[in-house]
Amino acid sequence: MQIFRTLLLRLATTAVTLVGAAVIVFFVIRVVPGNPIAMMLPPGATEDDIRRLTALYGFDKSIPEQFVIWAGGVLSGDFGMSITARQPVLDLVLGRLPATLELSLMALVIAVFIGGVSALTGTRERGTRIEAAIDVSNGMALSVPDFLWGLILVLVFGVAFPIFHISGRITPSLDLPFATNFYLIESVIRLRFDLWLDLVSHMLLPALALAIPLAAIISQLLKQSLKETMHLDYVTLSRTKGYGETHVITREALPNAILPTLTLVGVQFTFLIGGTVIIERLFSYEGLGNMAIDAVINRDLPLIQGIVLLFALIFTGVNLAVDLLYAVLNPRLRHA
Amino acid sequence: MLDGRSLIKRRAGARLWLAGLWLGGLFAAALAAPLIAPQDPLAQDLFLGRMPPFWMAGAEPGYYLGTDSLGRDVLSRILYGARIAFLVAIVAGSLTCLIGAGLGLAAGFLRGWVDLAVSRLIDIWMAFPPVLFAILLIAVMGPGLFSIILAIVVIDWTRFARVVRAEAMAQGAMDYVASAEVAGRSRLSTMIVEILPNVLPTIVVLLTLEMGIAVIVEAILSFVNLSVSTDDPTWGGMIAEGRTSIHQAWWVIVFPLITLFLTVLSFSQLGEGLKDRFDPVLR
Numbered sequence: 001m002q003i004f005r006t007l008l009l010r011l012a013t014t015a016v017t018l019v020g021a022a023v024i025v026f027f028v029i030r031v032v033p034g035n036p037i038a039m040m041l042p043p044g045a046t047e048d049d050i051r052r053l054t055a056l057y058g059f060d061k062s063i064p065e066q067f068v069i070w071a072g073g074v075l076s077g078d079f080g081m082s083i084t085a086r087q088p089v090l091d092l093v094l095g096r097l098p099a100t101l102e103l104s105l106m107a108l109v110i111a112v113f114i115g116g117v118s119a120l121t122g123t124r125e126r127g128t129r130i131e132a133a134i135d136v137s138n139g140m141a142l143s144v145p146d147f148l149w150g151l152i153l154v155l156v157f158g159v160a161f162p163i164f165h166i167s168g169r170i171t172p173s174l175d176l177p178f179a180t181n182f183y184l185i186e187s188v189i190r191l192r193f194d195l196w197l198d199l200v201s202h203m204l205l206p207a208l209a210l211a212i213p214l215a216a217i218i219s220q221l222l223k224q225s226l227k228e229t230m231h232l233d234y235v236t237l238s239r240t241k242g243y244g245e246t247h248v249i250t251r252e253a254l255p256n257a258i259l260p261t262l263t264l265v266g267v268q269f270t271f272l273i274g275g276t277v278i279i280e281r282l283f284s285y286e287g288l289g290n291m292a293i294d295a296v297i298n299r300d301l302p303l304i305q306g307i308v309l310l311f312a313l314i315f316t317g318v319n320l321a322v323d324l325l326y327a328v329l330n331p332r333l334r335h336a
Numbered sequence: 337m338l339d340g341r342s343l344i345k346r347r348a349g350a351r352l353w354l355a356g357l358w359l360g361g362l363f364a365a366a367l368a369a370p371l372i373a374p375q376d377p378l379a380q381d382l383f384l385g386r387m388p389p390f391w392m393a394g395a396e397p398g399y400y401l402g403t404d405s406l407g408r409d410v411l412s413r414i415l416y417g418a419r420i421a422f423l424v425a426i427v428a429g430s431l432t433c434l435i436g437a438g439l440g441l442a443a444g445f446l447r448g449w450v451d452l453a454v455s456r457l458i459d460i461w462m463a464f465p466p467v468l469f470a471i472l473l474i475a476v477m478g479p480g481l482f483s484i485i486l487a488i489v490v491i492d493w494t495r496f497a498r499v500v501r502a503e504a505m506a507q508g509a510m511d512y513v514a515s516a517e518v519a520g521r522s523r524l525s526t527m528i529v530e531i532l533p534n535v536l537p538t539i540v541v542l543l544t545l546e547m548g549i550a551v552i553v554e555a556i557l558s559f560v561n562l563s564v565s566t567d568d569p570t571w572g573g574m575i576a577e578g579r580t581s582i583h584q585a586w587w588v589i590v591f592p593l594i595t596l597f598l599t600v601l602s603f604s605q606l607g608e609g610l611k612d613r614f615d616p617v618l619r
Contacts, residue, residue: 154579
């Protein structure tokens with residue numbers, strides 16, 4: 001019963017957070033000076049045109065009224081119309097979401113792979129120069145944020161050794177047979193590995209830029225908890241049974257050492273998703289973040305609201321999922 | 337005594353020295369920019385566009401790190417850009433520190449409704465991607481130095497508040513606090529006189545790290561062209577400009593990028609070094 005109550009409490013705080021986020025986004029944006037309606041009309045528009053359009057977008061009502069209308073719309077899945085694109089915000093945002101999700105997940109996979117391998121190697125080679133080298137590169141990777149890693153990758157792989165693309169999501173001249181916007185996943189399902197290769201070659205550098213800081217965090221934390229676990233009696237026991245070092249680390253120590261890392265990866269994954277905003281811009285990748293910056297530059301209020309709210313939803317969703325996963329995986333919590 | 341501790345201490349010492357040297361030197365250069373910059377950072381000369389740095393063939397004397405596509409001197413622009421970077425780092429860093437640490441201290445020590453309110457605010461703040469939040473605020477307030485500083489303060493106070501709250505909470509449970517209260521100190525005076533000095537080392541470390549973050553945020557915002565006016569030289573603006581001519585003139589992006597990289601690295605190494613220095617176990 002305990003776990004059920006914890007779950008309900010957790011859901012309630014998530015809901016409060018989301019409502020708070022929505023309120024803040026809405027009111028911050030209403031402070032915007034300038035009339036976005038005037039921007040979308042041709043130069044010869046009359047006063048009457050302006051009034052009609054203002055009424056159409058609901059800007060003529062009082063701010064609390066606008067909030068009620070907007071919040072009611074959001075709850076029924078209507079996020080309003082984008083002012084610049086003149087399409088429903090929900091369609092635009094959902095159209096771009098797959099690109100950002102694919103990029104984030106690819107970055108996560110890279111980070112877990114690099115971080116995991118270097119943590120295991122560091123534990124195996126503890127006390128040697130190899131471990132020291134891993135520590136130093138982790139320190140470097142953590143000192144500098146993804147934006148700078150992205151720029152460095154652009155210079156090194158985009159310009160000095162031009163093997164990867166540094167701009168866009170896919171080569172524009174290619175014929176796309178895709179029915180959804182999950183290009184990467186669909187290319188595998190359709191067995192179009194030529195397209196898959198082109199996509200990966202576009203996504204690799206931005207994903208790597210996002211992955212570098214997270215990989216370092218994973219490596220540091222996992223290595224530390226592995227080393228602590230290695231001193232426990234049951235690990236010594238398995239070693240006296242004659243198992244090799246690799247077996248002892250991956251089979252005996254790892255399952256016990258992985259929990260704290262897992263929680264942290266969840267929190268850090270939200271930071272990674274947040275990083276996509278500027279990384280997508282840097283690599284001209286057509287995802288949500290790039291669209292958000294365009295929306296801000298164009299003062300497209302409904303679109304900005306929709307994107308920020310979606311990001312808030314993803315952030316709180318990931319945090320919730322991590323907490324639940326932790327409860328499921330941690331035996332101490334499971335039996336409580 | 338030769339053990340692990342002295343080894344760590346020596347390494348931390350070298351780190352602190354190098355980071356401090358770079359930041360100190362750059363800060364002095366930024367202050368002295370009008371005296372030492374070889375050229376006017378804004379002067380354009382289309383006949384001198386995309387001149388390479390001094391060691392390459394075709395370099396123009398007096399333009400040591402080359403020129404951008406409008407013929408502006410890269411070195412002078414980096415020096416003037418450093419003024420903006422340091423201004424943002426110092427002003428935004430200390431304001432963020434003041435507000436965040438204050439709220440964190442109050443929440444962690446006074447508990448009750450203050451803690452409830454601050455913790456809930458932190459939760460809500462954590463639901464926003466920081467860069468998107470910053471861009472949103474700049475869009476609302478309009479570009480400019482003031483907006484950037486305000487955006488950094490509004491977004492990053494939680495970094496201080498979270499850590500200081502936890503520290504103050506741990507300190508508040510200790511015996512010396514109880515004895516201060518027994519001796520008749522008020523809650524507020526205990527907080528300032530007893531708790532604050534004990535969390536100060538943490539605050540200093542966070543402040544150093546925050547300055548590096550402020551420099552990066554300013555660079556990101558000027559990269560997407562939402563910082564100070566496009567004429568004023570900023571590292572982020574130079575990088576954005578260099579990004580477009582990356583194949584024709586690599587030096588336009590590489591030199592500001594190196595400067596930015598070393599500065600951010602130094603702030604974070606300084607913070608980490610101070611953390612080790614303040615750690616009583618290592619000391």
